[in-house]
Each structure stands twice: as structure tokens, then as C-alpha cells.
Amino acid sequence: MPLDMIEVNGNWSSYTTESKNCSKACGAGFKTEQLTRTCTNPKPQFGGENCKGPSSVTNQVPCNQGRCPDPPEDIQIQTQTSSTIFLRIVPANINYTSFLVYVRSKELEALSTNYTVTNLKAATCYNISVLTKFRDIISSQAISRNFCTAPPSPESASLSDVTTTSITIVVQTHYSFDVFMNGKLFSSFTPKNKFGTETVMIEHLTPGATYHNTQVYCISNGLRSLSEKIFTGNEENEIHLPPEPPSSIKIFTQTNDSLSFNITHGAGLFDHFNISMIGKCKLLRADVNSTFIIAFFGDLDSGTLYKNITVRSISNNTLSVPTPPIEHTTNSNPPSNVDVENQNDTSVALSIARESGKFDKLFVWIERVNIYVETPQNTKIIIGGLEPGNQYLAMVGTTSNGLNSTAYTLTINTNPDRPVAVYLLNRTTESLGIKIVQGQGITEWFYIQINDRYNVKGKINQTDLVLEKLTPGQMYSDIKVQAVSHVPDAPSLVQVSDKTTETLIIMIVHGKGIVELFHIDIDGKNHSQKATSDSNTTYVTIGHLTPGTLYKDITIYSISNRLESDARKIDASATYPSSPSLQVKDNSINVIRIVIMKGSGGVEKYKILVNNEEVIDVTYNQSSQEVNITDRVPGKMYNITAKAIANNIESNLSSNIQQATY
Secondary structure, eight states: OOGGGOOBOOOOOOOEEEEOOOSOSSSSEEEEEEEEOOSOTTOOBTTOOOOOSOSEEEEEEEEOOSOOOOOOSEEEEEEEOSSOEEEEEEOSSSOOSEEEEEETTEEEEESSSEEEEOSOOTTOEEEEEEEEEETTEEOSOOEEEEEEOOOOOOSEEEEEEEOSSOEEEEEEOSSEEEEEETTEEEEEEOOOOTTSEEEEEEOSOOTTOEEOSOEEEEEETTEEOOOEEOBOSSTTOOEEOOOOOOSEEEEEEEOSSOEEEEEEOOSSOOSEEEEEETTEEEEEEOOTTSSEEEEEEOSOOTTOEEEEEEEEEEETTEEOOOOOOEEEEOOOOOOSEEEEEEEOSSOEEEEEEOOSSOOSEEEEEETTTTEEEEESSOSEEEEOSOOTTOEEEEEEEEEETTEEOOOEEEEEEOOOOOOSEEEEEEEOSSOEEEEEEOOSSOOOEEEEEETTTEEEEOOTTOOEEEEOSOOTTOOOOOEEEEEEOOOOOOOSEEEEEEEOSSOEEEEEEOOSSOOOEEEEEETTEEEEEEOOSSSSEEEEEEOSOOTTOEEOOEEEEEEETTEEOOOEEEOOEEOOOOOOEEEEEEEOSSOEEEEEEOOSSOOSEEEEEETTTEEEEEEOOSSEEEEEEOSOOTTOEEEEEEEEEETTEEOOOOOOEEEEOO
């Protein structure tokens, strides 16, 4: 064998190491190391032997033996929108440098504990996992939580309709939504329209109320979107519900020139009422402490039918619908005066003076006999079927649209029936006894006239009379007998109730029965006054009298049916004297000389007051007289006034004068 063909046995080369990844990032991991050698040091040649033993060895080697970072203690959501979730990561300890956030397999790194996940889908729930990273070491475990994004706001929300108790809104959304008003949840709705337009009604609201800050929120997964304000058409974004109209309007009172209405409140809230009728309108503030209000319309036309009377409630300048219209009539005016034109024993003719204003017809009602007569605007009415010699209370009024006016009241009397016969009962040389047969109806007494000069008044209800003090042998051929009825009762009380310098006011308390007027005689002067019909007391003012005068003869009679009662007298009464006037004539060291000038009327003496304390009495002697006020203090100012006295009645104080002594 040639020398260069010597066999060479094979020998192993040095090991080369190949390592795999550690089984754990931290916390006692292991990795596989594979040692590989080749039989090349040298290779076997020329029939030399191969290397003995394995060509590779596999070992398990410890790795990453340090402690792993702890996973986060918690993941909290701070807030969310429809596309973002704001996270707060709560670390387990301080051993962290960042966090790895996994959202649907997408890895994100958070460099702080606050992290915002963006570009998310609205109304979607996500499983979010977070690991702790400390330098290059990552926690072996993650913490996971499910969080959802909020739904989007409604695309639009607008007011469609408003009633007294509801609102209708139109919302553009595919999500469930809540409606808030005045900061409170009022209603929740689930979408029913696949096209995303929802029309909903919110009911059971308060009539007349105002709802502020009305907003709509979409709801998904228990989360609320940002709000969308409902478009209401006003800057304040308020919804004003119209109030309910009043529940009723009824007539309360009426006169010839006014109407009053009782307005009963409706439900809900309101602050005013608007009452209208043809040509009239009134605004009234509502009384929230009451259930009704009275509305008064004055200056109306008498006897006029007012139609289309309606009321609206008002709340926040929003009107309700009107109440159903009603109509009502003012009373017509009563007659301005009614006079008895004439009468006989069974009828009375009345002359009626019409008052201004409208009316349909006149009526006359006779008390006690219940006679009712209507006539279409005639001013002459004859009332028949009455009893002779009787007295009646007649009420005359007008009617318009079925309503009667107040009545003009007067007393009417029928004439008594003439006697049926007069018989001679007996006679003497100086007397005649007669018997009177009374006619129909009422006769109180008889008046007998003989030969036009001898008058006898019989007693009440006396039908047998004796005519005395006649001339013996005289033929009495003209004996007249007249029936008389209803002589009024004399006043029960008369007295002077007040007086001035030129007037006396007399209080007259009516006697029994009906009286039409009073006749007053005062020192030969006559005065008549119509009796008060609505009271039993009439006050009569006698004017144009002389100041300071005593009136001694004051007599009052009641008058009815042109018949005069017995007289009632008043004790003498005087008017107040007129106040005097003063002027200073001259003065000295201790004397002030004044001139007193009489006022109109009577005066007996004067009372002079010095400084409202000292009194000096001076007897009247002439219309202008001088008076010396003596014993004065030199250089002192004095205030001087005076009163006139007549019939023990003092006048008012005169105007004062001021004068000082020297």
C-alpha cells in the first residue's frame, strides 16, 4: 500500500449548540438545547473507523428564571362614546412600564394607566384583554373585561303635534330611545319602523304646563347616547301645552246695563281667562286659590241679547279652545214714570213714560188679585176687573227676550161705589137722621153736603148719621152723600234729623198702609216729596230757609189717592245762624277794637274767642257793631274768632284775625 494511502480513523468535531425559545417569558421556564458534532476531525479515510458514540445530545436548560410581572388588578371604564371607550387600567403593583391591550386580536400598547380605545363601532360590545409589561417582560396572565360603546344620537327629533295632555314627536333612529322633559324620564320607546323614522306620543301630561329642555337619548346595551334636543320652534326650547278651557260659563247676575258670569276652572294650569262677546273682550287674572271666577261686563245696552259669549283659558300666552258659546240678555229698562191718568170704580187707566233702550213689551202686575197684563209697547193701559174703593200695588215693567226689568211700583186706587140709597130715619126741629145703603166694594166713611154749605164727615164704617144744628122748619132739598175710601195713615214719627244755615232735613217714618207722597207746611210755605218706596222712612230736605230763624209751625201730611191724612206736627226748629265776619279797627297798649259784621239771617248775640280760650259774650244790636277787647298784655299777639248765636244754636267759627297790642 502506498504510503499516502494509510487508513485514517474518524474523530468527533467540537459540539455546536442550537437553542429553542424559552417555554415561559418569565418565572422558571425551560428551553431545549441540542448539541451536534460531526465525525470530521478528521474524517475516516482509507478504511479507517467511524467515530464512536452519538452525533447529537439534547438537554433541557432552565431559562427566564426571574419573577413574571403581575397582570393588572382591574380594567375600569371611565366613559364611552359611540366610537371610543375610555379605559382606566389598575396595575397590581408598581412593576410595569406599559400595558398591552388586545381588542379583537389587535394588539395596542398603553403607555399609561389611562387609555382610549378608538375607531370602534357604535352600540357594540368588545372583550378587552390587558397584560402588564415590565421592560421586556410580559405578564404570563391577562385580565379581560367586556365593554360596550354607546349608541349614536338620534339623527333628528322634532315636535309634530301638541294637545292639552300630550305631545307627538318624530325621531330618526334605529335604536330604542328615552324621552326626558324637565330633567325627568317621561317615556321609553322601542323602534318599530325598519326605515328608522319613529312617530311617538307622550301622554298624560298636565294641561297648560310648560316643559323645558326636552331631549331624546338612544339606548343600547343599557347605555345612553348623547342627547338630541327636540326642535320646538322657539329659542328657549320649551313646549307649552295649551290649557284646558273652563269647564263651564254660566250667567251669575244681570242688570239693565251689565252681565256677570260665573266661570268654573278647567283642569291643569292657567294664569288668565279671556272672555269675549260681540264687541267686548276682557282679560282676567286667574285666582289659583279658588275654583271659579266672576267676570263682570258693564256699560252694556239695555234689553239687548248678547250672543257668542265664550271663554278661553290662558297659560304662558297660549290660548285654550273656547268654551261652547252661550248667549244672554241684559234687563230692559223699566218705565221712567207711570201716572194714573184716570180711574173709576172698577178700572184704572195708566199712562206709561218709556225709558230708553230696547224692550219687547210692557207688563203690569197687580198685587193681591194677581192680574197680569202684557201689551206690545203701548204707553196707555187700562186695568179692569178691580173692586170699587180698593187700593192696589201696581208694578209696571218691560220685557226683553223673556227677561223682565225691575218694576216701577205705584199705588192705584179705584173710586168707591156710590151709595145705593139714602133713607130718612127720623127728624127733630134741629136734626135729621139718615141711613145710607152702601154700594159695592170698600167704603170707609161718607161725606154729606147739605144745600152746598153744610158738610158732615161720618165716622169709619158708619152708615147711620144724624145731621145736627139744622134750622127748624128749613127745607133741605139738596142733600149729597159721597163715599170715601183709603184715607192714608198719618206718619208715625216726624222729627228734624239734621240742619244747616238754610235747610232743615226732616225724617218721616211712614204710617200704616201705602203712602204716595208727603205734604209739608212750614210757616205757610208748602213743600211736597214723593215717599220712598223701598223703605218705611223718607227724608225730606226743606231748603231756601233763613239762617238763624226759628220755624214754629211745621206740619206733615201723608197723601194717597189724592186723599190727605191727619196732620203730624213738629216742635219748633231753628236753622243755624250764619257765621259773622271780623275786622280790626284799631289797637292800643291794652285794648284791641274790632268790628263784628252780621251774616245773613237772624242773630241774638255773639261769642268772641281770644286765643281759643277766653270767651267774651256780646249782645247783638246792629248789623255792624264795634267791640272793645280790653285788659290785654302790651306787645302780645292775639288770635280772635267769633260765633253767632240764635235760638241757643251757635254758628260755625268766623275766619280768625290776628292783632297785637302796642
